[in-house]
Amino acid sequence: MLQAQQKTEPTVTANGYAQLATDVLAQAKACGATEADIVVADGETFSVQVRVGTVDRLTKAREKRLGLRVFIGKRSATTSTSDFSRASLNQLVADTCTLAGAVVEDDVSGLPDAGHMAVEQPDLDLYDDTVLDTDTQIDWAKRGEAAAFATDPRVTNSEGAEFDSSSGRVVLANSHGFVGSYRSSNFSLSVSPIATESTTGGMQRDAWYQVQRKFARLASAESIGQEAARRAIRRLGARKVATKRVPVVFDQETAGSLLANVCSAVSGYGLYKRASFLLDQLGQTIASDLITVYDDGRMVGGLGSRPFDGEGLATRKNTIVERGVLKSYLLDTYSGKKLGLPSTGNASRSVGESPSVGPTNFYLVPGEKSQQEIIGSVKEGLFVTELIGFGINMVTGDYSRGACGFWIENGELAYPVEEITIAGNLKQMLKDIDVIGNDLVFRGRIASPTVKIAEMMVAGN
Amino acid sequence: MPEPVQLTTFGVTEIEAQQALDRVKVRDVEYADLYFESRTSESVSMEEGIVKRAAKSVSQGVGVRATAGEKTGFAYSDELTKRDLEVAADTARYIANSPKGHSTVPVPTQRRPTRDLYPIERAKAEVATPERVALLNEIDAEARRYDPRIKNVMASFNTEYKVVVVATSEGTLVGDIQPLSRLQITCIAEDRDNRQVGSFGGGGRVAFAYYREDNRHLSYAREAAREAILNLSAVDAPAGVMPVVLAGGWPGILLHEAIGHGLEADFNRKKTSAFSSLIGKRVASDVCTIVDDGTLPFRRGSLNMDDEGTPTGSTTLIEKGILRGYITDKLNARLMGIPLTGNGRRENYQSVVLPRMTNTFMLAGESDPHDIIRSVKKGLYAVSFGGGQVDITNGKFVFSASEAYLIEDGQVTKPVKGATLIGNGPEILTKVSMVGHDLKLDNGIGTCGKDGQSVPVGVGLPTIKVDEITVGGTQR
Numbered sequence: 001m002l003q004a005q006q007k008t009e010p011t012v013t014a015n016g017y018a019q020l021a022t023d024v025l026a027q028a029k030a031c032g033a034t035e036a037d038i039v040v041a042d043g044e045t046f047s048v049q050v051r052v053g054t055v056d057r058l059t060k061a062r063e064k065r066l067g068l069r070v071f072i073g074k075r076s077a078t079t080s081t082s083d084f085s086r087a088s089l090n091q092l093v094a095d096t097c098t099l100a101g102a103v104v105e106d107d108v109s110g111l112p113d114a115g116h117m118a119v120e121q122p123d124l125d126l127y128d129d130t131v132l133d134t135d136t137q138i139d140w141a142k143r144g145e146a147a148a149f150a151t152d153p154r155v156t157n158s159e160g161a162e163f164d165s166s167s168g169r170v171v172l173a174n175s176h177g178f179v180g181s182y183r184s185s186n187f188s189l190s191v192s193p194i195a196t197e198s199t200t201g202g203m204q205r206d207a208w209y210q211v212q213r214k215f216a217r218l219a220s221a222e223s224i225g226q227e228a229a230r231r232a233i234r235r236l237g238a239r240k241v242a243t244k245r246v247p248v249v250f251d252q253e254t255a256g257s258l259l260a261n262v263c264s265a266v267s268g269y270g271l272y273k274r275a276s277f278l279l280d281q282l283g284q285t286i287a288s289d290l291i292t293v294y295d296d297g298r299m300v301g302g303l304g305s306r307p308f309d310g311e312g313l314a315t316r317k318n319t320i321v322e323r324g325v326l327k328s329y330l331l332d333t334y335s336g337k338k339l340g341l342p343s344t345g346n347a348s349r350s351v352g353e354s355p356s357v358g359p360t361n362f363y364l365v366p367g368e369k370s371q372q373e374i375i376g377s378v379k380e381g382l383f384v385t386e387l388i389g390f391g392i393n394m395v396t397g398d399y400s401r402g403a404c405g406f407w408i409e410n411g412e413l414a415y416p417v418e419e420i421t422i423a424g425n426l427k428q429m430l431k432d433i434d435v436i437g438n439d440l441v442f443r444g445r446i447a448s449p450t451v452k453i454a455e456m457m458v459a460g461n
Numbered sequence: 462m463p464e465p466v467q468l469t470t471f472g473v474t475e476i477e478a479q480q481a482l483d484r485v486k487v488r489d490v491e492y493a494d495l496y497f498e499s500r501t502s503e504s505v506s507m508e509e510g511i512v513k514r515a516a517k518s519v520s521q522g523v524g525v526r527a528t529a530g531e532k533t534g535f536a537y538s539d540e541l542t543k544r545d546l547e548v549a550a551d552t553a554r555y556i557a558n559s560p561k562g563h564s565t566v567p568v569p570t571q572r573r574p575t576r577d578l579y580p581i582e583r584a585k586a587e588v589a590t591p592e593r594v595a596l597l598n599e600i601d602a603e604a605r606r607y608d609p610r611i612k613n614v615m616a617s618f619n620t621e622y623k624v625v626v627v628a629t630s631e632g633t634l635v636g637d638i639q640p641l642s643r644l645q646i647t648c649i650a651e652d653r654d655n656r657q658v659g660s661f662g663g664g665g666r667v668a669f670a671y672y673r674e675d676n677r678h679l680s681y682a683r684e685a686a687r688e689a690i691l692n693l694s695a696v697d698a699p700a701g702v703m704p705v706v707l708a709g710g711w712p713g714i715l716l717h718e719a720i721g722h723g724l725e726a727d728f729n730r731k732k733t734s735a736f737s738s739l740i741g742k743r744v745a746s747d748v749c750t751i752v753d754d755g756t757l758p759f760r761r762g763s764l765n766m767d768d769e770g771t772p773t774g775s776t777t778l779i780e781k782g783i784l785r786g787y788i789t790d791k792l793n794a795r796l797m798g799i800p801l802t803g804n805g806r807r808e809n810y811q812s813v814v815l816p817r818m819t820n821t822f823m824l825a826g827e828s829d830p831h832d833i834i835r836s837v838k839k840g841l842y843a844v845s846f847g848g849g850q851v852d853i854t855n856g857k858f859v860f861s862a863s864e865a866y867l868i869e870d871g872q873v874t875k876p877v878k879g880a881t882l883i884g885n886g887p888e889i890l891t892k893v894s895m896v897g898h899d900l901k902l903d904n905g906i907g908t909c910g911k912d913g914q915s916v917p918v919g920v921g922l923p924t925i926k927v928d929e930i931t932v933g934g935t936q937r
Contacts (some may be wrong), residue, residue: 390861
């Protein structure tokens with residue numbers, strides 16, 4: 001048990017922060033701001049890393065931060081601080097107004113219309129008040145790692161297992177009188193074993209993980225450790241393959257990364273800057289007709305759910321792609337105005353930065369085939385399980401990334417492969433998706449089932 | 462010599478710091494430190510011809526750390542009262558399993574760093590916003606003047622002013638002031654349906670005047686515009702194994718990914734690195750000598766001291782092809798019984814110390830860069846790169862070109878679209894057959910990520926020839 005005493009000052013309630021926010025907004029107005037909004041976030045985090053059976057690192061902290069955005073007419077600036085003292089906040093307000101006075105007028109800047117602010121703030125079941133003692137959390141990490149070691153004698157080493165828990169609160173208020181707040185929590189376990197091939201000494205690392213809003217929803221530590229071990233062991237003996245154009249099957253994780261590329265490409269900021277390969281494609285076919293993508297901010301218990309967005313607009317379920325046709329971008333108020341469209345409720349806000357656009361729960365609707373059936377349908381090809389590097393050009397869609405996975409021969413995983421790249425162009429790759437799996441699982445804010453792309457260039461020997 | 466930074470900057474007395482260290486350094490704790498940090502970050506950015514965003518952020522806090530054997534206990538707080546220090550100290554020492562038996566740590570004695578690699582007055586680092594706005598406006602005009610096909614210019618100027626004090630259970634108390642800035646420009650070029658991007662940037666631990674010296678900011682703007690325009694005529698990249706010539710400077714990212722991370726002591730202590738048992742062994746051809754040097758004045762990756770208060774140094778990683786050493790922080794140097802190299806770094810007070818690179822580069826060789834290109838019959842000449850990544854355990858690394866050309870019969874010919882290069886860290890440098898005499902350091906744009914922590918770094922490279930590496934293009 002961790003016995004560190006907590007501070008004796010009274011706990012600041014959401015109401016306390018709401019009062020603080022109202023005071024700062026009033027001060028900003030007195031300083032010349034025509035509009036303003038403020039975000040206050042606080043939270044507690046705990047993290048333990050266990051490596052080869054002993055605690056490697058234990059971290060615990062509480063933190064808080066306040067972000068202020070002011071508009072003086074059409075000029076705006078954003079600031080943030082972790083110091084909530086009166087003197088510091090006075091300085092912050094003055095600095096923000098001075099900064100705003102120094103930039104150029106931007107015709108479309110401003111808060112959302114007062115009439116559009118979220119009215120209801122539904123409870124999306126994002127918060128779990130379970131308090132775990134230190135030893136329990138250490139135990140989770142230890143059991144996860146031990147299960148990986150117990151799975152196979154070839155698991156000889158470990159990058160460790162990590163258990164994290166965090167909880168926090170966000171309060172958002174603006175000069176329209178909007179005040180919103182919600183709490184959320186996260187519990188996660190990851191295990192990263194290393195497997196060694198006895199003959200060559202070659203090592204392979206892989207990992208498996210889970211994240212949940214609720215502690216009770218976590219699968220057993222053992223199941224995560226076993227899956228991590230299975231993934232590391234199956235990579236042993238990986239080799240290069242000859243350069244060849246073949247069908248490529250992406251597992252859920254790597255297909256999720258493709259979907260994340262789509263998510264960036266439909267983000268309003270990339271679009272109005274003309275920096276997206278999906279520019280001017282609204283209403284056009286951008287992908288195979290098997291593809292339907294939703295972004296749902298109201299999914300109960302979802303890792304990307306929130307009752308209102310970073311500007312205080314209601315979140316909702318948006319259809320992004322329907323049977324291959326691009327139906328909607330992801331927009332906040334600013335990027336929407338630049339494109340002549342209303343916000344989609346996707347403003348994302350880091351304290352201290354002006355809003356940008358982010359997904360909530362962004363996912364590809366599953367199909368009917370199992371992963372095994374999809375692999376079974378391939379005579380010769382690549383099954384990708386990990387992608388590395390940054391070889392994606394969002395302006396052109398050009399795509400070239402390091403990959404590892406398995407070579408498929410006659411519908412079977414024949415042997416592991418590494419030190420290869422896969423390349424193509426995302427515009428074509430989306431159209432070439434010809435099978436979608438039935439295995440959608442939400443492990444993060446962006447989730448995809450297995451997908452197969454008819455053909456890509458694999459570079460190796 | 463820099464002025465010593467006083468603890469009083471943080472409203473904390475030396476007695477309070479010592480008491481907190483006393484509290485954390487229970488019997489099993491071998492080492493403890495307090496890291497006080499105050500950081501002011503400012504940014505202005507422009508797009509569509511107007512400077513429309515300005516932001517400023519201020520943060521202050523303390524990280525309290527205790528190490529016992531391989532274990533690290535860590536806590537941080539954004540409040541700096543005596544009580545907050547005590548709570549953090551109690552959390553940090555939890556890992557020691559020994560709540561009793563306090564030892565007394567020596568009274569800290571104030572030291573100052575032994576050198577000043579970035580003597581910049583605060584006022585010269587943090588200029589008023591209108592001056593920043595003017596800089597960006599000139600950049601926009603210059604990039605658009607370069608070619609009418611430049612349709613958008615996105616530019617940002619960021620500064621950070623960081624004040625740190627490290628108090629350790631060894632009795633040291635040392636502080637540093639670390640200014641840092643960066644100018645980054647991205648241009649979008651359009652020619653009918655063809656849209657391409659080009660980027661350029663630079664910076665370091667420099668004063669604002671640096672960006673206006675010889676109109677450096679305008680040369681950055683032209684470089685970004687040039688790359689975007691060039692890419693309008695780029696052809697698809699080839700796929701497969703071929704010789705690659707890397708230009709000097711930023712392509713040194715190869716060293717950072719292929720060997721740098723693999724030589725960080727933590728991975729080697731845990732024996733999870735592909736380099737774990739290779740000290741004294743050949744890992745590169747004998748024309749390769751590679752160092753990590755945190756002592757270069759005004760460089761983005763340089764530091765007067767690392768984040769444990771150790772002066773940074775110059776560490777030879779590879780000498781004429783032989784692996785010589787790792788880069789270390791205090792924990793890993795102690796556990797491995799190897800020298801402390803001054804590479805213990807952390808992103809901020811909220812993160813733990815890890816062994817990290819500073820400025821990593823290959824020393825110049827003897828070849829003429831033109832001869833290097835002329836020696837290639839069919840291959841790739843890569844001039845600029847985006848990011849890279851490595852899998853420490855199996856050694857596989859990638860890095861992605863943003864400006865590259867075909868080499869045909871010893872001549873640089875057509876520009877090609879970006880492609881990812883992939884290789885194996887412990888092998889790739891054995892295939893370096895020629896090293897140019899033209900060592901260049903990068904312009905000061907690198908940020909390295911590890912365990913979710915970002916720190917500024919530098920890289921450098923002379924022109925080199927790699928006899929074979931896999932190029933991940935789309936064309937046979």
